[in-house]
Amino acid sequence: MSRPHAHVRTAVVWEILREALEERAEAAGRETLEVLDTGGGTGNFAVPVARLGHRVTVVDPSPDALFALERRAAEEDVADRVRGVQGDAHGLFDVAERGGYDVVLCHGVLEYVDDPAEGLRNAAAALRPRGGTLSVLVAGLGGAVLARALAGHFTEAQRALTDPDGRWGGGDPMPRRFTAEQLTELVAGSGLEVGAVHGVRVFADLVPGALVDTEPGAPEALARLEEAVAELPAFRSVAAQLHVLARTR
Incomplete structure (x- = not known):
């Protein structure tokens, strides 16, 4: 499966998420998973996840983003597997089902909410009680x-x-950035078991775009480099973003 838009900045997270979806589907004994994307916006991850055959509910406060999501899902022929609803992390269960999802995405949300701990607790509570998977992506300090x-x-x-x-x-x-230690403490505090911690966009934001665009094979080579250093603490500490996978116990 190709990465969303073949974009270097999403490559690491997409590969991790794709593998996590495969593992969760195998463990659940179902090809189709119920996925919740909090703050999913225009569907950068929701639409590719739906292309894998899963059902995705996107919760976002912006009606414009949800309109773009609807149009994008239709263009990608996955409109029957993507549902957008207006809401936010604070009132998540006004629009989403508690304990009803195999996988929850919380990407680019904790930086903006008033209470990150509450946001994570709600995301965790949306997961099925056993074996649910949470994907968290935040800005790194x-x-x-x-x-x-x-x-x-x-x-x-x-x-x-x-x-x-x-x-x-x-x-x-x-509004807010995190260290790996702060993020893992928050995730653990939500009652989930913390898995791997990854550094995302270690080099992608620092390399001149013109160099990547003009050098043959540079985008894929850069993506491979990002994947190679994602779990190395020395590089993770200077990543533009931090990613954590966690599971219900």
């Missing part, structure tokens, strides 16, 4: 510090290190 330093903004890089939310200043568009 180390990657932001490295990026600001390489751009010559040394004071901002240091400020991000000491700020409680990992922000480098008033102009920072990201």
